[in-house]
Amino acid sequence: MNKSRVVIVTCSRNIPDLTHPDPSLVLAMIKKGFQALSGEAEAGTALARWFRPGETIGIKINTIGRRALSTSPETALTLGLWLGQTISREENIIIWDRTGEELKEAGYKLSTSGGSLRVFGTDHRQAGYQSEPTAHRQIGSLFSRIQAEFIQASISLALLKDHGLAGVTAGLKNYFGAIHNPNKYHDSNCDPYIAELFETDSIRKKHRLTIIDALRVQYHRGPSYHPQWLAGVRQLIFSTDPVAADVVGWQLIEKLRARKGLPSLKEEKREPSYLLTAEKLNLGQSRLENIEILEEEV
Amino acid sequence: MDRRDFLKCSLAGSSLLWLPGISSSASIFPGSSSPAAGLSRVEARYYQKLPYREIRCDLCPRFCQLGDKERGFCGVRENQDGKYYTLVYGQVASLNVDPIEKKPFFHFLPGSEAFSLATAGCNLSCKFCQNWEISQMRPEQVKNIYLPPEAVVASCERYNCPVIAYTYTEPVIFFEYMYDSSLLARKKGIKNVVVTAGYINPGPLADLLGVVEAIKVDLKAFNQNFYTEYVRGQLPPVLETIKQIARSGCWLEIVYLVIPTLNDRPEEIREMCRWLKNEIGPDYPLHLSRFHPMYLIKNLPPTPVATLDRLREVALEEGLHYVYVGNVPGHPGENTYCPKCGKLIIERYGYIIRKKELSGNKCRYCGQVIAGVWS
Numbered sequence: 001m002n003k004s005r006v007v008i009v010t011c012s013r014n015i016p017d018l019t020h021p022d023p024s025l026v027l028a029m030i031k032k033g034f035q036a037l038s039g040e041a042e043a044g045t046a047l048a049r050w051f052r053p054g055e056t057i058g059i060k061i062n063t064i065g066r067r068a069l070s071t072s073p074e075t076a077l078t079l080g081l082w083l084g085q086t087i088s089r090e091e092n093i094i095i096w097d098r099t100g101e102e103l104k105e106a107g108y109k110l111s112t113s114g115g116s117l118r119v120f121g122t123d124h125r126q127a128g129y130q131s132e133p134t135a136h137r138q139i140g141s142l143f144s145r146i147q148a149e150f151i152q153a154s155i156s157l158a159l160l161k162d163h164g165l166a167g168v169t170a171g172l173k174n175y176f177g178a179i180h181n182p183n184k185y186h187d188s189n190c191d192p193y194i195a196e197l198f199e200t201d202s203i204r205k206k207h208r209l210t211i212i213d214a215l216r217v218q219y220h221r222g223p224s225y226h227p228q229w230l231a232g233v234r235q236l237i238f239s240t241d242p243v244a245a246d247v248v249g250w251q252l253i254e255k256l257r258a259r260k261g262l263p264s265l266k267e268e269k270r271e272p273s274y275l276l277t278a279e280k281l282n283l284g285q286s287r288l289e290n291i292e293i294l295e296e297e298v
Numbered sequence: 299m300d301r302r303d304f305l306k307c308s309l310a311g312s313s314l315l316w317l318p319g320i321s322s323s324a325s326i327f328p329g330s331s332s333p334a335a336g337l338s339r340v341e342a343r344y345y346q347k348l349p350y351r352e353i354r355c356d357l358c359p360r361f362c363q364l365g366d367k368e369r370g371f372c373g374v375r376e377n378q379d380g381k382y383y384t385l386v387y388g389q390v391a392s393l394n395v396d397p398i399e400k401k402p403f404f405h406f407l408p409g410s411e412a413f414s415l416a417t418a419g420c421n422l423s424c425k426f427c428q429n430w431e432i433s434q435m436r437p438e439q440v441k442n443i444y445l446p447p448e449a450v451v452a453s454c455e456r457y458n459c460p461v462i463a464y465t466y467t468e469p470v471i472f473f474e475y476m477y478d479s480s481l482l483a484r485k486k487g488i489k490n491v492v493v494t495a496g497y498i499n500p501g502p503l504a505d506l507l508g509v510v511e512a513i514k515v516d517l518k519a520f521n522q523n524f525y526t527e528y529v530r531g532q533l534p535p536v537l538e539t540i541k542q543i544a545r546s547g548c549w550l551e552i553v554y555l556v557i558p559t560l561n562d563r564p565e566e567i568r569e570m571c572r573w574l575k576n577e578i579g580p581d582y583p584l585h586l587s588r589f590h591p592m593y594l595i596k597n598l599p600p601t602p603v604a605t606l607d608r609l610r611e612v613a614l615e616e617g618l619h620y621v622y623v624g625n626v627p628g629h630p631g632e633n634t635y636c637p638k639c640g641k642l643i644i645e646r647y648g649y650i651i652r653k654k655e656l657s658g659n660k661c662r663y664c665g666q667v668i669a670g671v672w673s
Contacts, residue, residue: 140423183436184371
């Protein structure tokens with residue numbers, strides 16, 4: 001069995017403000033991540049493995065925590081600009097989440113005009129949700145038209161957070177923001193809902209990469225913002241395997257918790273069981289022995 | 299007119315009937331599913347504050363425990379910095395004047411018009427929901443108008459409706475709005491009825507029973523597996539709700555949507571009817587309603603009328619006095635028959651009453667008291 005590769009890129013330099021990381025540092029981390037993940041000498045060359053020229057690429061971010069705890073604009077915009085300039089056109093990159101209001105509160109400036117990156121929410125009048133629900137296993141939801149219709153390729157640019165119900169929220173659960181009714185899928189530790197949602201055509205067939213923003217990690221009492229349990233980790237995690245990426249994120253949360261003397265998620269009866277479910281659905285590797293972890297620094 | 303036509307021309311679904319004289323504070327986006335109105339921010343009742351700005355909602359049996367900025371299963375109640383808010387107070391997603399028979403209430407002020415309203419949201423997730431376009435939505439995903447309780451009562455008076463019906467979605471999730479509107483309505487002599495799945499905790503229900511006159515409970519099935527798989531809820535709390543309503547003296551009617559192959563076994567209906575008769579007596583009406591393919595269950599046919607006939611026979615065999623067939627206009631099972639002399643005492647066609655042979659609350663032919671609220 002081929003192992004799934006996960007790359008952890010750590011910024012060894014001091015980042016004075018992790019809420020507003022220096023874009024040049026972020027870009028260096030992104031390029032390093034793509035290089036290591038692909039094995040290519042050039043990050044730009046690596047992109048051709050996963051994206052076709054001219055494709056519209058969606059970058060699904062997480063802004064539910066507004067300014068305090070969201071995917072930072074510096075990270076998302078840096079990635080978007082680089083993708084646009086390297087493999088596509090800027091206007092073919094859509095940075096998006098549920099609502100324009102959440103995006104704005106997280107520090108994003110909305111943009112839908114041509115010639116530049118597009119940043120908007122599903123609630124934009126030209127977007128919205130599909131009118132007919134998608135039914136798949138336990139899932140019955142309307143999909144954001146951004147995810148289902150506007151884009152051909154998708155990157156889950158997720159924050160890494162502890163989650164009171166799911167255990168961990170990262171790349172897979174980030175797609176809860178692509179449907180109209182995520183509140184219906186938090187029973188039983190969000191399992192099997194997170195995995196089954198990812199398995200739908202609108203997500204699985206478009207998802208190319210998970211990039212977990214672990215510059216700061218909310219390792220306890222998440223997903224809400226609690227500064228006393230927020231660690232500056234200065235890492236980005238990359239993988240084409242959405243399950244493996246989240247498993248590595250989970251391990252990072254466990255390390256941070258152990259370091260602070262907190263019980264493990266298993267001890268708190270909320271280990272992310274959806275990851276094993278995802279593996280059973282052949283969405284990726286959930287066992288560490290099947291994951292190759294490469295650690296890089298910039 | 300069959301039920302499908304009714305659905306088309308009434309407001310079920312997301313279409314909002316703009317009653318003349320009721321103005322909208324919302325901007326509407328034609329052809330768009332974008333949100334329309336602002337959300338309310340009224341502190342919710344029935345919740346506990348927990349450490350670290352978390353809360354626990356005690357309104358329904360889910361007991362959602364939520365961190366800051368999280369919403370409950372219903373999608374309309376949100377923790378904001380450790381305080382719990384209803385986002386739908388006065389935010390009406392559906393508004394109409396309906397015959398009360400549409401709810402259906404057959405033994406409560408028959409022939410009355412009910413000023414009917416709903417907000418978005420539901421604390422269940424029925425795969426066969428007939429109103430999913432509003433019930434399974436968050437308030438910002440539908441078109442809303444702002445209609446505070448005072449305006450509800452004033453509008454109701456303007457339309458000469460003797461009843462307000464909280465209906466279409468799940469009124470439990472807009473409890474505060476429903477409660478305050480009911481309280482005001484009562485002062486004006488307007489009655490309040492609730493159409494609910496009964497998924498509510500005993501404390502809030504007790505408070506609600508103090509301000510409403512009738513409740514219709516949708517009993518989705520009489521087995522837990524169905525509730526788990528198709529409703530995403532628990533059966534026992536619903537049964538407790540039914541018992542509590544009956545004990546309170548509030549008028550009660552029960553609807554059972556019969557879905558082919560899923561909850562249509564005669565043995566299950568027989569068991570349910572025995573339970574109903576034992577726990578609340580034979581006099582509360584039971585409506586066995588016809589299913590039409592909808593939402594996530596489109597692979598099943600409409601319920602055969604013969605199935606409804608058979609199940610009605612079962613219910614009558616078990617001794618229930620008033621068993622109706624719903625969603626089949628013109629079916630004799632729409633009529634009320636005296637449980638003593640067997641004569642037809644209320645003849646209906648769909649939501650229309652053609653004949654009423656009651657003298658006060660008694661059968662005109664034999665004098666038998668017919669349970670219900672008739673005036």
